[in-house]
Amino acid sequence: MPINFERVRGVLFDMDGVLYRNQRALPGAPELLAWLEQRGIPYACITNNASQLPGQYAARLRTMGILISPERILTSALVANAYLRGSAPAGTPVFAIGMDGLQHLLFGDGYFVREEDSPQYVVVGADFEVSYAKLRTACFAIRKGATFIGTNPDVTFPTEQGLAPGVGAILAALQACTGVAPLILGKPLPAIFQAGMALLGSSPATTLMVGDSVLTDVPGAVELGMPTAMVLSGVTSRAELEASPVQPDATYANLAELFEAWRAAAV
16 A cells, blocks of 8 residues: 555665665755655664664765764664673674674674684674685684574675675575574564664654665565555665565655655645
């Protein structure tokens, strides 16, 4: 059924492929966010990309003309960090494949101990310089019994050159050599959606999820009973969307088209 924009009291946006692609804001992103501000509709970003910290994302977005405070940005690394700290005591040895967005959260305050030989957990996030040596270390640790955690299952992410390998591709390599499936903590699992709604003070029925992935954004939101809008400016093609058993409430070419539909409904 179509989106009832009058019921929307908060919006959760995916980031890559929705608000921006590489170093360029996507059509309609700054305009829609400014319009939501004017109308007093709160919004936040939930992203499976764990490569950067919220402050780094906010600074990057600012260079594109997209003004979002770090407090409104929730990454899968934040969810993974919260999960681990709720499951393991201080001093637990951990090996992580990932960039600043994951490494700083796990090890920046000394709560976890960085360990390669006998870690209790192997945590895998986005790593644009992943190496055979890192994969080998993770493989040995998982085979010895370390809990295998992935920040998200996305096999690709959008860039200006096309779709590039994502965290899911690294997880697949490790699963192939260990026979162990990772525990996924990002979308489509509910924790990151629930954290976003808690930030907005909204409920599933009144929170619009706007994403570009028919594999993670749409199923996770639909399962929670959230209205969903897909944009085709990211990882999902129209053919892939049409073949999906789970469908969004509405599909748009980009945020500019969504903005026009919402603005027309608000007249």
